[in-house]
Amino acid sequence: MSTNPSTNHSAITDTVSLFAGLPMFILTEIPLRLLSTTTTHLEANPINFLLGHTAPDALVDSGDRRDPPQCSPETRDSILREIKKWANSREGATLIFWLFGSAGVGKSAICQSIAEMFKRKGLLLGNFFFSRNGASTGRSNGDRLLPTLIHQLQEAIPETRSCIQNPIRRDPTIFTKTRASQMAVLYVEPLKKLKIRGFFQRHNVDLWKKVRLVVIDGLDECLDTDVQCDLLRVIAEASKALPIPVRFFIASRPEVRIKDTFYSHSSFHTVELRTIDLDQDQNARQSVSRFLLDEFAKIRKIHPYLHDSWPSEQVIQTGHSTFTVRPTVSAVQSSR
Numbered sequence: 001m002s003t004n005p006s007t008n009h010s011a012i013t014d015t016v017s018l019f020a021g022l023p024m025f026i027l028t029e030i031p032l033r034l035l036s037t038t039t040t041h042l043e044a045n046p047i048n049f050l051l052g053h054t055a056p057d058a059l060v061d062s063g064d065r066r067d068p069p070q071c072s073p074e075t076r077d078s079i080l081r082e083i084k085k086w087a088n089s090r091e092g093a094t095l096i097f098w099l100f101g102s103a104g105v106g107k108s109a110i111c112q113s114i115a116e117m118f119k120r121k122g123l124l125l126g127n128f129f130f131s132r133n134g135a136s137t138g139r140s141n142g143d144r145l146l147p148t149l150i151h152q153l154q155e156a157i158p159e160t161r162s163c164i165q166n167p168i169r170r171d172p173t174i175f176t177k178t179r180a181s182q183m184a185v186l187y188v189e190p191l192k193k194l195k196i197r198g199f200f201q202r203h204n205v206d207l208w209k210k211v212r213l214v215v216i217d218g219l220d221e222c223l224d225t226d227v228q229c230d231l232l233r234v235i236a237e238a239s240k241a242l243p244i245p246v247r248f249f250i251a252s253r254p255e256v257r258i259k260d261t262f263y264s265h266s267s268f269h270t271v272e273l274r275t276i277d278l279d280q281d282q283n284a285r286q287s288v289s290r291f292l293l294d295e296f297a298k299i300r301k302i303h304p305y306l307h308d309s310w311p312s313e314q315v316i317q318t319g320h321s322t323f324t325v326r327p328t329v330s331a332v333q334s335s336r
Helices: 005-019 022-044 046-051 077-088 107-121 142-156 158-170 179-196 205-209 225-241 256-264 282-302 313-321 326-333
Strands: 096-100 124-129 212-217 246-252 273-277
Touching (some): 046 142, 077 096, 077 107, 077 273, 096 256, 107 124, 107 212, 124 142, 142 158, 142 179, 142 225, 225 246, 225 256
Parallel strands (some): 212 246
């Protein structure tokens, strides 16, 4: 059966004309529908939207951080006293404290102790414990830090919630903006608005004069070094703008880029920095030595077959500078 080519061509042309507008309709309709769904979700529950950008497992009391490092009563006494004195000083104290040292010197143990202490007092405004092994939980992702601190702010000061949630409703893309913008809009501005409204003057004035603390441990374990430096710059700028006394306690290894940002970037030119180098702290070395000698003496009593000269001086010297010996001590004691 023969077909007329001109008829076929006409039919094809008519078909193309009939559906010519359809692809454009489909491409524009789907994003509008998705945007409508996102907006509805935000209106219903902006808190969940914020939570989706946080890292709950990075918090001081997270169940994911099993057996977090702790400072024994016999160790780090002088350092803990110095940090507490700094954090509790109302006037003239620096806004940012950088604790640094090589791996294993006890930075995380100090951060854990300080965070727990201020949490018990109700003065821990925020905390985040980075871990390079925590990719699946967001603990190595620097983009999770600020949303996590913002969420903790609205939990610690519920009066900031509307000031945090309304901007998220208005702009669902807020967490794709610069970190400086996130910190300004969702952290600094809510506190400024409360101050303008007279909240801090009307509600327990003495309480709001007390210093709030933000503890950030293991910044070097954030996997993106550019993000590490940007976070420091953002924190430095925010610390100068906050209307209530807030101090930032940051611990990390003395990586070159972190060190350069602290000492050289313009954001820190007007921010006085307090530091402790754990690798050079003689009091800390003596405290660790005292702890190890006491613990090894307890082990010798439990296991009488051990000679009085155990362990070797080399082990004690190793323990002076690192806490890597402590898990072994604990394991031997628990084997009684």
